[in-house]
Amino acid sequence: MKANTRRTFLKHAGIGLLAVPTVSLAKNISLDKVDVAVQAISVSLNVRDFGAKGDGQTKDTAAIQQAIDRCNILGGGEVIVPAGNYLTGAIELRSNVELRLEKDAVIKGSPDLNDYHVMQVRWEGKWIQGYSGLIYAFGAKNIAITGPGKIAGNDKVSGRPTADNPLRRPALIEPINCTDIRFSNFATEYHSMWSIHLTYCDTVNIKNLYIRSTGGNGDGIDVDSCKLVVIDSCDIATGDDCISLKSGRGMEGYSLLRTTEDVHIKNCTFADSIFACIGIGSETSGGIRNVTIENCAFTGAKTFALYMKSRVGRGAFIENISANNLEVSGMQGGFLRFNLSGSGLQDQDPVPGNEGIPTTKNFSFTNIRVTDVPVLVDGGTGIHPNKPLEGFTLANITGTAKSGITLVNIKNANIKNINVTGISGPMLRIYNVSGKGLEGAVTIPAPKSQDPIPQPATPYQLH
Template identity: 65%
Template sequence: MHDKNSRRRFLKLGGQALLLSPLASSLISCGTTKVSTGSTPATNHKPQAPNLLLNVRDFGTTGDGKTKDTLSIQQAIDRCWVLGGGDVLFPAGDYFTGAIALHSNVTLRLEKGASIIGSPDFADYPVAQVRWEGKWIKGHTALIYAFDAVNIGIIGEGKIIGNNALGGRPNEKYPLRHPALIEPIGCNGIHFEGFSTSYHLMWSIHPTYCENITIKNLTIRSTGGNGDGIDLDSCKHILIDGCDIETGDDCISLKSGRGMEGYTLLRTTEDVHITNCTFADTIFACIGIGSETSGGIRNVLIENCKFTKAQTHAIYIKSRPGRGAFIEDITCRNLDVSGTTQGFLRFNILGSGIQDPEPVPGDEGIPTIKNFRFSDIRVNDVPVLVDGSAVHPTKPLNGLVLENISGTCKNGITLANVKNAKLRNINVSGYSGPLLSTYNVSGSGLEGAVAIEPPKLPEPIVAPAQPYKLH
C-alpha cells in the first residue's frame, strides 16, 4: 500500500511540475520513445545522413590555436542548420574558441589532427539556467552546448580540449557555475563518437533532460575534483559503449535532481546501458549512481567493463533521506575489478551527498531501493568486497543478488536492512574475518553470517510549515 501511494504521489507531482515550471516545460523533448527494461540495451542512435557538408575554413576560421574562431565556427553551424542540416567539417588545425551552440540536425565532424580548444575567458561563455549538483541555477554554458535540439552529433578522431583556467566550483570571484565541456540540454537524438576530450576540475560531458543518446568509442581524460567524465542528468535511453575514461572524480555519474525541486520535477534517469568500457578514477568512484536521486534512477545495465583504478569503489550507489523517489533495477554483470582503494561495491542510502536546503520530508523522503543484481564479477585484491550496511530500516533494500563472484579481497560482505537477498557462488579468498556480516537481512545463501550492530540513522526530516512550491 505504501509503494502504491508513493507512486501516486510521484505521478501527481510530475503533473504539477509541467504546470508550474516554465523551465521544465521548455526543456521537455519533443520526441517520445518506449521505455525499456534494465536488461534491454538502449537505442544506438545515429544522426540522419547529412544533406550538406560545410567546411569551417570556408567561413574564415584560422585554426592557428591563437586567433579566436568563435564567430566563424558559429556561422558555419548556423548556416548548416538553416539549410536543413548536415555536417560541419573541422580539418586538421587548432580551433581556439569561446562557447559554440549546436543546432538541430547538425553534426560536428572532427578530422584527425583537429582540436577544438576552449578560451580561458568566462565572458566567452553565455549565462543560462544550468544544472549543478542536482539544482537548476544561473551558470555558464559549456564550450559546446545545445538547447532543445534534435539529431545532433560530434564525431571523428579529433580532440575537444577545455581550458583548465575555467574549472572548479563556484566561488567568490566566479560565483556562477563554471562551464562544462559538452552539455546538451533538453535534446533528443545525440550521437558522440570517436573523439577524445581533456579538461580539469569540471564535468566533461553533461547531458541534461535528454533522450536517445549514444556515446561511443570516446577517450575521456579529466583531472581534479569535480572532474567527472560523463554525467547523465535526468536523461533516458542512453548507450555508452567502448569508452576509455580516466578521471579525477567519477568516470560516469547518474543523477536526477536534488531535494524538493528535483522531486517535484520528477525527471527520471532511466534505461541506461554501459558496456565494453574501461574506467580509472583518482578521487572518487568509477561509476556513481547518485547522490542526486530526487527524480529517480532505474533500469541501469552495466556489463563487460574493466575497472582498473578507483580511489573509493568501482561502483557506488548513494543517496540519503531528503531525496525521496527511487533507485531500482540496477544490473551489473561480467565485470573485472582491480586497483580500488576501498572496495568493489558500496551502497549508502543514509548519508551520501550534501543535504538540500529544501529536502523531501518524512518517510516520503527516504529513497525506495530495490532489485540490485551483481553477477559474474571478478575482483583482484579489493579491500572490501561489498559494503551494503547503510540502508534505512523503514525502506529496506528489496531484492539483492550477488552471484558468481570470484577473486581476492581483504574483507568480505557486510549487509544491513535487506530482504529477498540471494547470495550464490561467492568464491573469493585472501580475506580476514567473516565472509558475510549481516543485520536484519533475509533471503538465501546467508548461512554462516555473523551478526553486526544496526547502522546509525540520521535525524528525521520534519515537514516545513508551508508546502513546497517551485520558485
C-alpha cells in the same frame, strides 16, 4: 579512429524522429538495434570557408558558429573541422548538425569566462545561473559530434563556483533538453570540471570516446535526468567519477521528477583518481531506474568501483540496477558500496517525512572478478531501516579480497557462489537481512540511522 561518413551519421542520428516505444535497456535492448529511415540531407560545410584560422591564437568562435548556423538553416548535414588548433568560446550545436572533427583537429576552450554564455544550468542537482558548456545545445534534435579529433577545456575557466563568482563553471560538452544525440570516436581533455554533462536528454548514443580529466569535480560523463542512454566502448580516466548518474536534489528535483532511466553502460574501461568509477547519486530526487552495466574493466579508483549514494531527504527511488561480467582491480576502497542514507549535501528544502527516504529495490551484481580489493561489499550503513532494500543478488564472485561482505536492512537477498580468497574475518556480516545464502553469516549490531526530515511550516513550491 576512423571518421564516420555523413550517411552513417544520418542513419544513426535520425533515431527518435519517428515514434520509438519506451524500452528497458536493463533488459539488454540497446539503441543500436533501432533503425529509422530518414530523408537524406546533403549539406557539407568546412569551418575554414567561414574564416576559421585554426592557428591556436585567433578566436574562431564566430566562424565555427556561423558554419553550424548555416548548416542548420539549410536543412542539416555536417560541419567539418579540419586539422588545426581552434581556440573558441562557447559554441551552440543546432538541430540536424554533425560537428565532425578530422584527424589532428583540436577545439580548445577560451581562457576568458566572458566567452561563455550565462544561462540556467544544473549544478549539484539544482538549476542555477552558470556558464554554458564549451560546446552546448539547448532544445536541439538530431545532433552529433564525431572524431577522430579532440575537444579540450581550458583550466583557467574550470573548477567550482566561488564567493566572488558564484556562477557554475563551463562543462566541456553540455546538451540540455535535447533528443537524438550521438557522440563518437573523439577524445576529450579537461581539469576540475565535467567533460560531458547530459541534462534532460532523450535517446543518446555515446561510443568510442577517449576521456581524460584531472582534479576534483572532473567527472567524465554525467547523465542527469536523462532516458534511453547507451555508453559503449569508452576509455575513461578521470579525476572524479568516470560516470555519474543523477536526477536532481531536494524538493526541486522531487517536484520536477525527471527520472534518469534506461541507461546501458557496456564494454568500457574505467580508472578514477579521486572518487569512484561509476557513481549512482547522490542527487537522486527525480529517481534512477533500469541501469545495466556489463562487460567492463575497472582498473583503479580512490574509493569503490561502484558507489551508490543518496541520503534521507532525497526521496524518490533507485531501482532495477544490474551489473554483470566485470573485472575489478586497483581499488583503494573496494568493489561495491551503498551509502543511501547520508551521502552528499543536504538540500535547503529536503523531502520531508518517510517520503524523503529513498526507496530501493532490485539490485543485482553477477559474474564479478576482483583482484586484491580491500572490501568486497560495504553495505553496512547505507540502507534505512524504514525502507529496506527489496531484492538484492550477489552471485558468482571470484578473486581476492581483504574484507568480505557487510549488508543491513535487506529483504529477499540471494547470495551464492562467492569464491573469493584472502578474506580476513567473516565472509558475510549482516543485520536485518532475509533471503537465501545467509548460512554462516555473523550478526552485527544495528547501525545508527537518521530520522526522517520534519515537515516544514510552509509547504514547498517551485520558485
